[in-house]
Amino acid sequence: MNKNRQIFSYFLLPITCFLLVLTLGFATPAPALELYGNFKQGGLVIGHEDPGFEAFLDNIPLKVGPDGRFVFGFGREAGPVVTLRIVYADGKVSEQTFDIEARVYDIERIDGLPPKTVIIPEEEKIRREKETAMVRTARAGSSNDLDWAEGFIFPAEGRISGVYGSQRILNGEPRWPHFGLDIAAPVGTPVMAPAGGVVRLAEEDFLLEGGIIIIDHGFGVTSTLMHLSSVEVTTGQRVERGEVIAGLGATGRVSGPHVDWRINWGPVRLDPALALDMDALEF
Ligand SMILES: [Zn+2]
Structure with missing residues:
Protein backbone atom coordinates (compact mmCIF):
# COMPACT_ATOMS: atom_id res chain seq x y z
CA MET A 1 0.00 0.00 0.00
CA ASN A 2 1.54 3.32 -1.01
CA LYS A 3 1.64 6.27 1.28
CA ASN A 4 -1.22 8.22 -0.40
CA ARG A 5 -3.65 5.31 -0.17
CA GLN A 6 -2.73 4.85 3.46
CA ILE A 7 -3.53 8.48 4.22
CA PHE A 8 -6.85 8.14 2.37
CA SER A 9 -7.80 5.00 4.30
CA TYR A 10 -6.90 6.21 7.74
CA PHE A 11 -7.68 9.85 7.50
CA LEU A 12 -9.50 11.06 4.39
CA LEU A 13 -11.96 8.18 4.04
CA PRO A 14 -13.71 8.74 7.39
CA ILE A 15 -13.83 12.50 6.71
CA THR A 16 -15.23 11.88 3.22
CA CYS A 17 -17.90 9.60 4.68
CA PHE A 18 -18.73 12.14 7.36
CA LEU A 19 -19.08 14.94 4.78
CA LEU A 20 -21.18 12.71 2.55
CA VAL A 21 -23.57 11.91 5.40
CA LEU A 22 -23.70 15.60 6.29
CA THR A 23 -24.44 16.62 2.70
CA LEU A 24 -27.14 13.98 2.25
CA GLY A 25 -28.60 14.93 5.58
CA PHE A 26 -29.07 18.50 4.46
CA ALA A 27 -30.14 17.72 0.90
CA THR A 28 -32.94 15.38 1.96
CA PRO A 29 -35.82 17.43 3.35
CA ALA A 30 -36.67 16.48 6.90
CA PRO A 31 -39.99 14.59 7.00
CA ALA A 32 -41.94 17.74 7.86
CA LEU A 33 -45.21 16.54 6.30
CA GLU A 34 -47.97 16.76 8.87
CA LEU A 35 -51.51 15.45 8.38
CA TYR A 36 -54.58 15.99 10.54
CA GLY A 37 -57.99 14.40 10.16
CA ASN A 38 -59.55 11.14 9.09
CA PHE A 39 -58.60 8.78 6.27
CA LYS A 40 -62.15 7.43 6.39
CA GLN A 41 -65.09 7.63 4.02
CA GLY A 42 -66.52 11.14 4.58
CA GLY A 43 -63.29 12.31 6.24
CA LEU A 44 -61.56 15.68 5.93
CA VAL A 45 -57.75 15.85 6.00
CA ILE A 46 -55.57 18.93 6.46
CA GLY A 47 -51.92 18.74 5.48
CA HIS A 48 -48.90 20.94 6.03
CA GLU A 49 -45.41 20.94 4.63
CA ASP A 50 -42.75 23.64 4.44
CA PRO A 51 -43.73 25.89 1.50
CA GLY A 52 -42.23 25.28 -1.94
CA PHE A 53 -43.92 22.07 -3.10
CA GLU A 54 -46.84 20.79 -5.12
CA ALA A 55 -49.32 18.23 -3.80
CA PHE A 56 -51.45 15.74 -5.74
CA LEU A 57 -54.19 13.44 -4.52
CA ASP A 58 -54.57 10.55 -6.98
CA ASN A 59 -52.89 12.80 -9.57
CA ILE A 60 -55.32 15.67 -8.98
CA PRO A 61 -53.41 18.86 -8.08
CA LEU A 62 -54.31 20.28 -4.67
CA LYS A 63 -54.38 23.97 -3.88
CA VAL A 64 -51.53 24.83 -1.50
CA GLY A 65 -51.58 27.95 0.69
CA PRO A 66 -48.63 30.35 1.02
CA ASP A 67 -47.85 28.82 4.44
CA GLY A 68 -47.84 25.27 3.00
CA ARG A 69 -51.27 24.13 4.18
CA PHE A 70 -53.64 22.13 1.97
CA VAL A 71 -56.91 20.24 2.36
CA PHE A 72 -58.75 17.31 0.81
CA GLY A 73 -61.55 14.91 1.66
CA PHE A 74 -63.28 11.66 0.83
CA GLY A 75 -66.82 10.89 -0.32
CA ARG A 76 -69.27 8.34 1.07
CA GLU A 77 -67.97 5.53 -1.14
CA ALA A 78 -64.29 6.61 -1.39
CA GLY A 79 -61.45 4.12 -1.32
CA PRO A 80 -60.15 1.55 -0.84
CA VAL A 81 -56.86 3.50 -1.18
CA VAL A 82 -55.66 6.96 -2.06
CA THR A 83 -52.19 8.20 -3.03
CA LEU A 84 -50.75 11.51 -1.86
CA ARG A 85 -47.78 12.74 -3.91
CA ILE A 86 -45.63 15.67 -2.80
CA VAL A 87 -43.24 17.12 -5.38
CA TYR A 88 -40.55 19.29 -3.82
CA ALA A 89 -38.93 22.29 -5.48
CA ASP A 90 -35.67 20.34 -5.92
CA GLY A 91 -37.55 17.64 -7.87
CA LYS A 92 -37.66 15.08 -5.06
CA VAL A 93 -40.93 13.20 -4.85
CA SER A 94 -42.56 11.65 -1.82
CA GLU A 95 -45.45 9.30 -2.50
CA GLN A 96 -47.59 7.71 0.19
CA THR A 97 -50.58 5.41 -0.23
CA PHE A 98 -53.22 5.40 2.49
CA ASP A 99 -56.08 3.02 3.17
CA ILE A 100 -59.47 4.70 3.34
CA GLU A 101 -61.42 3.17 6.18
CA ALA A 102 -64.75 1.83 4.92
CA ARG A 103 -67.77 2.68 7.04
CA VAL A 104 -71.02 0.92 7.75
CA TYR A 105 -73.98 3.25 7.25
CA ASP A 106 -77.42 3.04 8.78
CA ILE A 107 -79.70 1.44 6.20
CA GLU A 108 -83.41 1.45 6.94
CA ARG A 109 -85.68 -0.81 4.86
CA ILE A 110 -89.36 0.04 4.79
CA ASP A 111 -91.61 -2.18 2.69
CA GLY A 112 -95.32 -2.29 1.98
CA LEU A 113 -95.67 1.47 1.52
CA PRO A 114 -98.27 2.85 -0.87
CA PRO A 115 -96.78 3.49 -4.37
CA LYS A 116 -94.29 6.31 -4.28
CA THR A 117 -95.62 9.81 -4.73
CA VAL A 118 -93.76 12.08 -7.17
CA ILE A 119 -90.82 13.67 -5.35
CA ILE A 120 -90.78 16.92 -7.36
CA TYR A 164 -74.06 11.23 7.40
CA GLY A 165 -74.38 8.36 5.00
CA SER A 166 -77.65 6.90 6.25
CA GLN A 167 -80.07 5.68 3.64
CA ARG A 168 -83.67 4.50 3.40
CA ILE A 169 -84.79 1.76 1.06
CA LEU A 170 -88.51 2.23 0.42
CA ASN A 171 -90.37 -0.67 -1.21
CA GLY A 172 -86.97 -2.04 -2.27
CA GLU A 173 -85.94 1.24 -3.92
CA PRO A 174 -82.79 2.88 -2.48
CA ARG A 175 -83.29 6.59 -1.88
CA TRP A 176 -80.67 9.35 -2.03
CA PRO A 177 -78.42 8.93 1.03
CA HIS A 178 -78.48 11.56 3.76
ZN1 LIG B 1 -81.04 16.22 7.24
Whole structure:
Protein backbone atom coordinates (compact mmCIF):
# COMPACT_ATOMS: atom_id res chain seq x y z
CA MET A 1 0.00 0.00 0.00
CA ASN A 2 1.54 3.32 -1.01
CA LYS A 3 1.64 6.27 1.28
CA ASN A 4 -1.22 8.22 -0.40
CA ARG A 5 -3.65 5.31 -0.17
CA GLN A 6 -2.73 4.85 3.46
CA ILE A 7 -3.53 8.48 4.22
CA PHE A 8 -6.85 8.14 2.37
CA SER A 9 -7.80 5.00 4.30
CA TYR A 10 -6.90 6.21 7.74
CA PHE A 11 -7.68 9.85 7.50
CA LEU A 12 -9.50 11.06 4.39
CA LEU A 13 -11.96 8.18 4.04
CA PRO A 14 -13.71 8.74 7.39
CA ILE A 15 -13.83 12.50 6.71
CA THR A 16 -15.23 11.88 3.22
CA CYS A 17 -17.90 9.60 4.68
CA PHE A 18 -18.73 12.14 7.36
CA LEU A 19 -19.08 14.94 4.78
CA LEU A 20 -21.18 12.71 2.55
CA VAL A 21 -23.57 11.91 5.40
CA LEU A 22 -23.70 15.60 6.29
CA THR A 23 -24.44 16.62 2.70
CA LEU A 24 -27.14 13.98 2.25
CA GLY A 25 -28.60 14.93 5.58
CA PHE A 26 -29.07 18.50 4.46
CA ALA A 27 -30.14 17.72 0.90
CA THR A 28 -32.94 15.38 1.96
CA PRO A 29 -35.82 17.43 3.35
CA ALA A 30 -36.67 16.48 6.90
CA PRO A 31 -39.99 14.59 7.00
CA ALA A 32 -41.94 17.74 7.86
CA LEU A 33 -45.21 16.54 6.30
CA GLU A 34 -47.97 16.76 8.87
CA LEU A 35 -51.51 15.45 8.38
CA TYR A 36 -54.58 15.99 10.54
CA GLY A 37 -57.99 14.40 10.16
CA ASN A 38 -59.55 11.14 9.09
CA PHE A 39 -58.60 8.78 6.27
CA LYS A 40 -62.15 7.43 6.39
CA GLN A 41 -65.09 7.63 4.02
CA GLY A 42 -66.52 11.14 4.58
CA GLY A 43 -63.29 12.31 6.24
CA LEU A 44 -61.56 15.68 5.93
CA VAL A 45 -57.75 15.85 6.00
CA ILE A 46 -55.57 18.93 6.46
CA GLY A 47 -51.92 18.74 5.48
CA HIS A 48 -48.90 20.94 6.03
CA GLU A 49 -45.41 20.94 4.63
CA ASP A 50 -42.75 23.64 4.44
CA PRO A 51 -43.73 25.89 1.50
CA GLY A 52 -42.23 25.28 -1.94
CA PHE A 53 -43.92 22.07 -3.10
CA GLU A 54 -46.84 20.79 -5.12
CA ALA A 55 -49.32 18.23 -3.80
CA PHE A 56 -51.45 15.74 -5.74
CA LEU A 57 -54.19 13.44 -4.52
CA ASP A 58 -54.57 10.55 -6.98
CA ASN A 59 -52.89 12.80 -9.57
CA ILE A 60 -55.32 15.67 -8.98
CA PRO A 61 -53.41 18.86 -8.08
CA LEU A 62 -54.31 20.28 -4.67
CA LYS A 63 -54.38 23.97 -3.88
CA VAL A 64 -51.53 24.83 -1.50
CA GLY A 65 -51.58 27.95 0.69
CA PRO A 66 -48.63 30.35 1.02
CA ASP A 67 -47.85 28.82 4.44
CA GLY A 68 -47.84 25.27 3.00
CA ARG A 69 -51.27 24.13 4.18
CA PHE A 70 -53.64 22.13 1.97
CA VAL A 71 -56.91 20.24 2.36
CA PHE A 72 -58.75 17.31 0.81
CA GLY A 73 -61.55 14.91 1.66
CA PHE A 74 -63.28 11.66 0.83
CA GLY A 75 -66.82 10.89 -0.32
CA ARG A 76 -69.27 8.34 1.07
CA GLU A 77 -67.97 5.53 -1.14
CA ALA A 78 -64.29 6.61 -1.39
CA GLY A 79 -61.45 4.12 -1.32
CA PRO A 80 -60.15 1.55 -0.84
CA VAL A 81 -56.86 3.50 -1.18
CA VAL A 82 -55.66 6.96 -2.06
CA THR A 83 -52.19 8.20 -3.03
CA LEU A 84 -50.75 11.51 -1.86
CA ARG A 85 -47.78 12.74 -3.91
CA ILE A 86 -45.63 15.67 -2.80
CA VAL A 87 -43.24 17.12 -5.38
CA TYR A 88 -40.55 19.29 -3.82
CA ALA A 89 -38.93 22.29 -5.48
CA ASP A 90 -35.67 20.34 -5.92
CA GLY A 91 -37.55 17.64 -7.87
CA LYS A 92 -37.66 15.08 -5.06
CA VAL A 93 -40.93 13.20 -4.85
CA SER A 94 -42.56 11.65 -1.82
CA GLU A 95 -45.45 9.30 -2.50
CA GLN A 96 -47.59 7.71 0.19
CA THR A 97 -50.58 5.41 -0.23
CA PHE A 98 -53.22 5.40 2.49
CA ASP A 99 -56.08 3.02 3.17
CA ILE A 100 -59.47 4.70 3.34
CA GLU A 101 -61.42 3.17 6.18
CA ALA A 102 -64.75 1.83 4.92
CA ARG A 103 -67.77 2.68 7.04
CA VAL A 104 -71.02 0.92 7.75
CA TYR A 105 -73.98 3.25 7.25
CA ASP A 106 -77.42 3.04 8.78
CA ILE A 107 -79.70 1.44 6.20
CA GLU A 108 -83.41 1.45 6.94
CA ARG A 109 -85.68 -0.81 4.86
CA ILE A 110 -89.36 0.04 4.79
CA ASP A 111 -91.61 -2.18 2.69
CA GLY A 112 -95.32 -2.29 1.98
CA LEU A 113 -95.67 1.47 1.52
CA PRO A 114 -98.27 2.85 -0.87
CA PRO A 115 -96.78 3.49 -4.37
CA LYS A 116 -94.29 6.31 -4.28
CA THR A 117 -95.62 9.81 -4.73
CA VAL A 118 -93.76 12.08 -7.17
CA ILE A 119 -90.82 13.67 -5.35
CA ILE A 120 -90.78 16.92 -7.36
CA PRO A 121 -94.15 17.98 -8.81
CA GLU A 122 -94.01 18.65 -12.56
CA GLU A 123 -94.85 22.35 -12.12
CA GLU A 124 -91.92 22.76 -9.69
CA LYS A 125 -89.26 21.18 -11.93
CA ILE A 126 -87.97 24.40 -13.52
CA ARG A 127 -87.79 26.09 -10.13
CA ARG A 128 -85.93 23.07 -8.73
CA GLU A 129 -83.40 23.02 -11.58
CA LYS A 130 -82.63 26.69 -10.95
CA GLU A 131 -82.14 26.09 -7.22
CA THR A 132 -79.89 23.09 -7.81
CA ALA A 133 -77.75 25.18 -10.19
CA MET A 134 -77.46 27.95 -7.57
CA VAL A 135 -76.28 25.44 -4.95
CA ARG A 136 -73.75 23.94 -7.37
CA THR A 137 -72.37 27.39 -8.24
CA ALA A 138 -72.14 28.38 -4.56
CA ARG A 139 -70.13 25.24 -3.79
CA ALA A 140 -67.87 25.58 -6.82
CA GLY A 141 -66.15 28.68 -5.42
CA SER A 142 -62.56 28.29 -4.37
CA SER A 143 -61.44 31.37 -2.47
CA ASN A 144 -57.97 31.65 -0.97
CA ASP A 145 -59.34 31.99 2.57
CA LEU A 146 -57.91 29.64 5.18
CA ASP A 147 -60.95 29.41 7.45
CA TRP A 148 -61.15 25.63 6.86
CA ALA A 149 -57.84 25.31 8.73
CA GLU A 150 -59.18 26.88 11.93
CA GLY A 151 -61.51 24.01 12.83
CA PHE A 152 -65.29 23.64 12.95
CA ILE A 153 -67.88 23.96 15.71
CA PHE A 154 -71.47 22.66 15.96
CA PRO A 155 -73.74 25.22 14.26
CA ALA A 156 -76.46 24.81 16.92
CA GLU A 157 -77.13 23.30 20.31
CA GLY A 158 -79.53 20.39 20.20
CA ARG A 159 -79.99 16.67 19.71
CA ILE A 160 -78.30 14.80 16.84
CA SER A 161 -81.29 13.50 14.88
CA GLY A 162 -79.64 12.39 11.64
CA VAL A 163 -76.19 11.30 10.54
CA TYR A 164 -74.06 11.23 7.40
CA GLY A 165 -74.38 8.36 5.00
CA SER A 166 -77.65 6.90 6.25
CA GLN A 167 -80.07 5.68 3.64
CA ARG A 168 -83.67 4.50 3.40
CA ILE A 169 -84.79 1.76 1.06
CA LEU A 170 -88.51 2.23 0.42
CA ASN A 171 -90.37 -0.67 -1.21
CA GLY A 172 -86.97 -2.04 -2.27
CA GLU A 173 -85.94 1.24 -3.92
CA PRO A 174 -82.79 2.88 -2.48
CA ARG A 175 -83.29 6.59 -1.88
CA TRP A 176 -80.67 9.35 -2.03
CA PRO A 177 -78.42 8.93 1.03
CA HIS A 178 -78.48 11.56 3.76
CA PHE A 179 -75.26 13.59 3.69
CA GLY A 180 -75.81 15.98 6.57
CA LEU A 181 -75.55 16.07 10.30
CA ASP A 182 -79.02 16.93 11.63
CA ILE A 183 -79.37 18.84 14.88
CA ALA A 184 -82.92 19.02 16.23
CA ALA A 185 -83.94 21.94 18.46
CA PRO A 186 -86.88 24.35 18.82
CA VAL A 187 -87.70 26.73 15.96
CA GLY A 188 -85.75 29.96 16.37
CA THR A 189 -82.72 28.39 18.10
CA PRO A 190 -79.66 30.41 16.98
CA VAL A 191 -77.69 28.87 14.11
CA MET A 192 -74.01 29.82 14.02
CA ALA A 193 -71.37 29.72 11.31
CA PRO A 194 -69.49 26.42 11.96
CA ALA A 195 -66.34 28.12 10.58
CA GLY A 196 -65.59 31.54 9.16
CA GLY A 197 -65.96 32.41 5.51
CA VAL A 198 -67.89 34.27 2.86
CA VAL A 199 -71.62 33.69 2.33
CA ARG A 200 -72.13 32.40 -1.24
CA LEU A 201 -75.86 31.68 -1.00
CA ALA A 202 -78.51 33.02 1.38
CA GLU A 203 -82.08 32.16 0.41
CA GLU A 204 -85.29 32.00 2.45
CA ASP A 205 -87.38 29.56 0.47
CA PHE A 206 -85.92 26.70 -1.54
CA LEU A 207 -88.28 23.86 -2.40
CA LEU A 208 -86.53 21.10 -0.43
CA GLU A 209 -84.06 23.01 1.74
CA GLY A 210 -86.33 25.88 2.82
CA GLY A 211 -84.08 28.60 4.25
CA ILE A 212 -80.53 27.84 3.11
CA ILE A 213 -77.08 29.38 3.63
CA ILE A 214 -73.84 28.26 1.97
CA ILE A 215 -70.55 29.52 3.44
CA ASP A 216 -67.27 29.33 1.50
CA HIS A 217 -64.47 28.50 3.96
CA GLY A 218 -61.82 28.63 1.22
CA PHE A 219 -59.99 26.06 -0.92
CA GLY A 220 -63.31 24.56 -2.08
CA VAL A 221 -64.53 23.73 1.43
CA THR A 222 -68.12 24.87 2.04
CA SER A 223 -70.77 24.47 4.72
CA THR A 224 -74.46 24.27 3.84
CA LEU A 225 -77.10 24.94 6.50
CA MET A 226 -80.71 24.12 5.69
CA HIS A 227 -84.35 24.31 6.87
CA LEU A 228 -83.71 27.72 8.49
CA SER A 229 -86.63 29.74 9.86
CA SER A 230 -84.80 33.03 9.28
CA VAL A 231 -81.74 33.98 7.23
CA GLU A 232 -79.80 36.83 8.81
CA VAL A 233 -76.91 37.22 6.34
CA THR A 234 -76.62 38.15 2.68
CA THR A 235 -74.60 36.82 -0.22
CA GLY A 236 -71.04 38.18 -0.26
CA GLN A 237 -70.99 38.88 3.47
CA ARG A 238 -68.02 37.76 5.58
CA VAL A 239 -68.95 35.77 8.72
CA GLU A 240 -66.81 34.57 11.62
CA ARG A 241 -66.92 31.19 13.29
CA GLY A 242 -69.63 31.20 16.00
CA GLU A 243 -71.44 34.23 14.56
CA VAL A 244 -75.23 33.86 14.58
CA ILE A 245 -76.35 33.74 10.95
CA ALA A 246 -79.86 32.27 11.08
CA GLY A 247 -82.66 30.77 13.11
CA LEU A 248 -83.21 27.01 13.16
CA GLY A 249 -86.46 26.00 11.49
CA ALA A 250 -88.67 23.45 9.80
CA THR A 251 -88.77 24.97 6.32
CA GLY A 252 -88.55 22.91 3.11
CA ARG A 253 -89.17 19.16 3.16
CA VAL A 254 -88.79 18.18 6.81
CA SER A 255 -90.61 16.17 9.43
CA GLY A 256 -89.65 18.47 12.29
CA PRO A 257 -87.49 21.47 13.23
CA HIS A 258 -83.78 20.87 12.77
CA VAL A 259 -80.72 22.29 11.04
CA ASP A 260 -79.13 20.03 8.44
CA TRP A 261 -75.41 20.87 8.20
CA ARG A 262 -73.36 19.64 5.27
CA ILE A 263 -69.69 20.06 4.39
CA ASN A 264 -68.42 19.80 0.84
CA TRP A 265 -64.95 19.78 -0.63
CA GLY A 266 -65.94 20.96 -4.10
CA PRO A 267 -68.54 18.42 -5.20
CA VAL A 268 -67.30 15.80 -2.68
CA ARG A 269 -69.71 15.38 0.23
CA LEU A 270 -67.95 15.06 3.59
CA ASP A 271 -69.16 14.08 7.05
CA PRO A 272 -69.40 17.14 9.35
CA ALA A 273 -69.00 14.85 12.39
CA LEU A 274 -65.51 13.90 11.14
CA ALA A 275 -64.60 17.55 10.48
CA LEU A 276 -65.35 18.24 14.16
CA ASP A 277 -62.91 15.50 15.12
CA MET A 278 -59.51 16.48 13.73
CA ASP A 279 -56.62 14.91 15.60
CA ALA A 280 -53.10 14.74 14.26
CA LEU A 281 -52.51 11.53 12.34
CA GLU A 282 -49.75 9.18 13.34
CA PHE A 283 -48.12 6.78 10.92
ZN1 LIG B 1 -81.04 16.22 7.24
